[in-house]
Amino acid sequence: MKKINLIFLGLFFVASFLFLGSSCNYSSDTKPSVNSNQPAADSSQPAVTQNNVSIENFSFNPQEIQVNVGTEVTFTNNDSTAHTVKSDSFDSGNLNPKDTFKYTFSNPGTYNYYCSLHPSMTGKVIVQ
Numbered sequence: 139m140k141k142i143n144l145i146f147l148g149l150f151f152v153a154s155f156l157f158l159g160s161s162c163n164y165s166s167d168t169k170p171s172v173n174s175n176q177p178a179a180d181s182s183q184p185a186v187t188q189n190n191v192s193i194e195n196f197s198f199n200p201q202e203i204q205v206n207v208g209t210e211v212t213f214t215n216n217d218s219t220a221h222t223v224k225s226d227s228f229d230s231g232n233l234n235p236k237d238t239f240k241y242t243f244s245n246p247g248t249y250n251y252y253c254s255l256h257p258s259m260t261g262k263v264i265v266q
Contacts, residue, residue, distance in 0.1 A: 190214065191261065193221050193233070193253075198261035205265055210242045221259070225251035 189209050192199045194216040205211060213223045215233040223230040223239050227249055230239035243249065243265040253259035 191223075192216050193223075193259075196256055197259055198223075198251075198253075201260070202262045202264070205243060205263060207246055207265055208242065208244060209265070210240050211263060213239045213241075220255060222254045223251055223261075224254045225249050229254075 188200070188203055189205055189211045191203065191211060191213045193213060196217065198213075203211070213230065213233070215221050215235055215237050218235055220232045220234050222232060223241075228241045228251075230241075232255075233239055243263060246265050249263040249265065251261050251263070
């Protein structure tokens with residue numbers, strides 16, 4: 139009698155598992171839904187999209203940003219010494235601690251910049 143009960147119990151669990159599995163409507167091919175109003179993420183682009191760069195600990199933070207054409211980017215010296223923000227397109231001159239420099243990126247492209255006082259400090263603005 140115990141053997142028959144175990145068989146029925148086993149069949150019950152198998153049937154329950156199959157029923158629950160089929161009612162979940164899950165497939166390994168299931169893909170998450172994507173909101174068509176938002177562009178798909180592009181792993182080749184920087185993850186950070188903002189218009190403020192902090193100069194701190196002898197580095198630009200974030201080191202790379204992405205902005206739209208016409209965006210004004212603000213560079214703020216939060217370090218204890220003077221720095222610059224210099225590229226082929228712009229030059230902040232010396233920025234003392236707490237000074238800011240603003241630049242509007244009017245054309246698409248990649249703008250590499252550096253601190254002329256500390257050339258190992260580098261950054262990049264990608265304008266789309």
